[in-house]
Structure formats: C-alpha cells, structure tokens
Amino acid sequence: MWGLSFGAWLTVVSTWMARVVPDRMEAGGGLLVAGFQLGITVGAVAGGLLVDGVGVRVTLAAAAVVATVGGLAFGSAPQEPSRS
Secondary structure, three states, rough: OHHHHHHHOOOHHHHHHHHHHHHHHHHHHHHHHHHHHHHHHHHHHHHHHHHHOOHHHHHHHHHHHHHHHHHHHHHHHOOOOOOO
C-alpha cells in the first residue's frame, strides 16, 4: 500500500504543477525535490523525537493526523492555472 501511494504521489504532484504553472516547470521541479527532502528530514527528526518521548502508538497517531491535514491542504490547492 505504501509503495503504491508513494509512487502515485510524485505523478500527482507533477501533474498538478504542470496545470498550475506550466511555464515554470523547471523551477517547480526544483521546489518539488527540495520540498521532498525537507519533508523527509523534518519527518525523521519529529518521528524520532516522538518515538523516544512518548512511544510508537502516539507517533503513529500523530503521523495519521499529519497525513490527513496534508491531504486536506493539498486538496484545497488551486486547480486552475495561474493567470499572472
């Protein structure tokens, strides 16, 4: 399930970016990679601190909440190309 979700995520984000900023795909690609790297770093640090501090169950619950909030934020992103 994780592999399917993660594999689809990059395609979804790239497609969304092509719709929103079609004339700046190179800049968007760089931001996409930087965002992924930042997300990996922050997630690893926060997850490690949570596991050490409160245990695995609370960490998994926090991860579910963060994933839900992220999905809602991504779902509320503009669907139409920018007009600037």
